[in-house]
Amino acid sequence: MSATTHPAYRCRPNPLHATLLAGTVPLFLGTLLSDIAYFRSYQIQWSNFASWLIAGGLVFCGLALLFALVNLLRAHPRSGRPLVYVLLLLATWVLGFINALEHAKDAWATMPAGLVLSAVVTLLACAATWIGLTNLRTGDTQ
Template sequence: MSTLLVYRHTPGPLHATLLAGTVPLFLGALLSDIAYTQTFQIQWANFASWLIAGALVFAGFAFLFALVNLLRAERKAGQRTLYVLLLLATFVLGLINAFQHAKDAYAAMPAGLVLSVIVTVLALAATWTGLRSGGAK
């Protein structure tokens, strides 16, 4: 008797949670960066650093789920490939952003703010692609 392997057409609950969790964390880091540029209160930069670290954990695990699903996929991997590439870009630029935020006080700005904008947009695009039409299969 042969067994039939069934692959998900939508992300599983854990995968979807990890994927969707990246957006508010990266968005919170962006808002913290904006607050820091307005007030120069160092605590906003600290908040941004911690939010980026949390977002990288979520994005890293979501990327691993997506990569495993891409490797298991049989055909029509175009949408899945775009999804994995968006997650990879989000993670890599998020890591660069974390290194940028590790600098002393205002030395992280304005590059940290620009990277936060880019990473937030990438996280939104990855989440949209992954949850829209089963890109995370």
């Protein structure tokens, strides 16, 4: 009787995909830091910075999500990691969009919901980047 194993394979992200994915973290982190600065100083310009950083983060995250969807279609049917990656990116983009709508309000009205949403989106972006940039993908072994 022969044992069949699915070998581990390396799946390196496309350089453009990796750049877009890695670009989401500093943009959403900048949003969080701008919200913290606004929360402490109440200078409206910090809220404006946060709005622009969210817009940039949504562009980068949306394009990385397109790459992730293509990778999901090409992935092994039994591997769940690409699906988790796509779902994390999708959750990051959706909550980032809700955060953009929250920041579209008057600057005084964005706190504290905007700060909490920025923290959640930053954590989701970090988790998605962690999963997306890991090189070793293992197949199912049965």
